[in-house]
Structure formats: C-alpha cells, structure tokens
Amino acid sequence: MNRLILASASPRRAALLKQVGLPFQVEKSNFREFPPAHEREVVELALAKAKSVQPRFPGELILGADTIVLFKGEIFGKPRDAAEAAAMLAALSGNVHRVVTAMALLQGEKTFTAKEETRVFMRPFAVEEIEAYLATGEPFDKAGAYGIQGRGAVLVERIEGCYFNVVGLPLSCLALGLREFGRSIWEGGGGAAEKIDA
Numbered sequence: 001m002n003r004l005i006l007a008s009a010s011p012r013r014a015a016l017l018k019q020v021g022l023p024f025q026v027e028k029s030n031f032r033e034f035p036p037a038h039e040r041e042v043v044e045l046a047l048a049k050a051k052s053v054q055p056r057f058p059g060e061l062i063l064g065a066d067t068i069v070l071f072k073g074e075i076f077g078k079p080r081d082a083a084e085a086a087a088m089l090a091a092l093s094g095n096v097h098r099v100v101t102a103m104a105l106l107q108g109e110k111t112f113t114a115k116e117e118t119r120v121f122m123r124p125f126a127v128e129e130i131e132a133y134l135a136t137g138e139p140f141d142k143a144g145a146y147g148i149q150g151r152g153a154v155l156v157e158r159i160e161g162c163y164f165n166v167v168g169l170p171l172s173c174l175a176l177g178l179r180e181f182g183r184s185i186w187e188g189g190g191g192a193a194e195k196i197d198a
Contacts, residue, residue, distance in 0.1 A: 005062040007031075007053045012149060012168045013065060020171060020185055027053045029064065036075055039100060042066050043113050046102040054106060061181055064104045067168050069144030071097040076144045082134055085145040089133065089155075092144065094124035099144070099166045105177045112177040116170035118161030120148070125155055 004024040006013060017024045031052035036042055050064030069076040071091060079085035097120055105112040138152060139145035146152035148159075148166045164171045175185045 002061070005053060005057050005060050007049045007062055007064040010065075010168055012147075016164060016167060016169045016171060020174075022185065024063075027056065029053055036066075036068060036077075039068070039070060039075070042068050042100055042102040043104070043115055046104040047106070047111065047113060050104045050106040050111075059108060061105060061107045061183070063174075064106070065101060065169055067099065067101040067143050067165075069097055069099055071095065071144075078141055078143055079139060079145045082140075085134055085139045086130055088145040089125075089130045089139070090127075092122045092146070093130075093155075094122060096121050097144070101165045101168060101170055103170060103173055103177065105181060107181055110181070112180045114170070114173040114177060116162055116165040116173050118159055118163070118165045120159050120166060121157045122155055123157040129155075 002023075004017070004022055006017060006024050006026050007029040008014075009026065009028040014024070014026055029049040029052045031049050036045060045066040046064045048064070049066065050062045054062055076088050076092075076097075079088055099118045099120055100115060102113065102115045133139060133146070133151065133155070136151055138147050138150050142152075146155055148156055148163070159166060162170050162172065178185055
C-alpha cells in the first residue's frame with residue numbers, strides 16, 4: 001500500500017495506524033481548529049483538516065479526524081486550563097457520556113466520511129482523584145479532559161461501542177473507508193511512520 005498522509009499531530013492516532021501496520025506520514029494540519037457548536041460539525045472539521053494538507057500532497061490519500069465528547073447536550077473539547085479540566089471531570093464523574101469521532105479520507109475530488117459513537121460510563125471519583133489526575137498533565141490535550149488509553153483508564157467503568165473511537169480513530173471505519181479507494185488495510189507492511197513537523 002502507498003503511504004497514507006495523516007493530517008494530524010495526534011500521537012494517539014499515529015499509534016493506532018502503527019498498530020494495524022499501515023505505512024503513513026504525519027503532516028500536521030494547518031487548519032485553525034474551532035470548538036464545534038453542534039455535533040454535525042465534527043465531520044466538517046475532519047474533512048477540513050484533510051483538505052488543509054491536500055495542496056502539499058496532490059493525488060495522495062489523506063486522513064483527517066476529529067473527536068468530541070458530548071454530555072447532556074454540551075460539547076467538551078480540549079480543556080483550556082486546569083480549572084476547565086477539573087470542571088469537565090467533575091461533570092463526567094459517575095455519569096455516562098458519548099464520544100464521537102469523525103473520520104475523513106480524501107484523494108483528489110473523492111471523499112469518504114464516517115462518524116462513530118461510543119458510550120462511556122465513568123465511575124464516581126473523588127475531588128482528590130481529579131487533582132491527582134490533573135497533576136499528571138494527561139488531561140490537557142484531550143477532548144473531555146481524559147485519555148482512556150492512559151492513566152485516565154482507571155476512571156472508566158465500561159464502554160458500549162468502539163474502544164478505538166474513544167482513543168481518536170475508529171479502525172473498523174478506517175478499513176471500510178480504505179476499501180472505497182481500492183485500498184486494503186491488510187496490504188500494509190510494518191507501519192513505519194515518517195514524522196514531519198508534528
């Protein structure tokens with residue numbers, strides 16, 4: 001398989017592509033992200049990220065993605081500071097929220113978009129636990145202020161749906177999307193990534 005251009009600097013998405021053996025190159029999107037006002041905008045954001053790097057890679061297959069956390073009608077993006085992160089975690093404690101990741105594949109004029117949703121059940125956790133988790137620094141670059149693939153895993157009781165979607169890239173959707181471009185996820189080699197400006 002020819003390389004895939006990952007229009008994201010997310011180390012989590014890169015790790016997932018490596019996990020399934022896809023050859024890819026990281027090219028950080030220069031798209032100026034904005035917090036989505038509505039759930040439907042997450043697909044637009046994923047596509048905008050892919051389109052932002054397309055002029056540098058004409059004819060190549062580009063992947064963009066965006067993840068949001070939704071709780072009681074409110075969208076939780078990446079926290080701006082410790083106070084906002086603490087407020088997000090306090091709200092999610094003992095409750096159920098949804099994680100939605102949109103994925104966009106782009107090559108020339110052809111596009112494929114998909115959206116995956118996972119329900120996440122958080123156990124109740126104390127203020128002291130929130131403070132200890134914030135001290136790790138992990139929450140600050142993640143939607144909803146936690147990382148299920150990191151130390152934030154201990155806050156999660158269970159999920160309903162795709163685990164990889166919560167991490168930031170639904171791999172089953174990716175496999176289906178690649179088929180739309182005549183590619184197969186099984187054609188990948190060792191998944192070595194060339195990192196550029198990420």
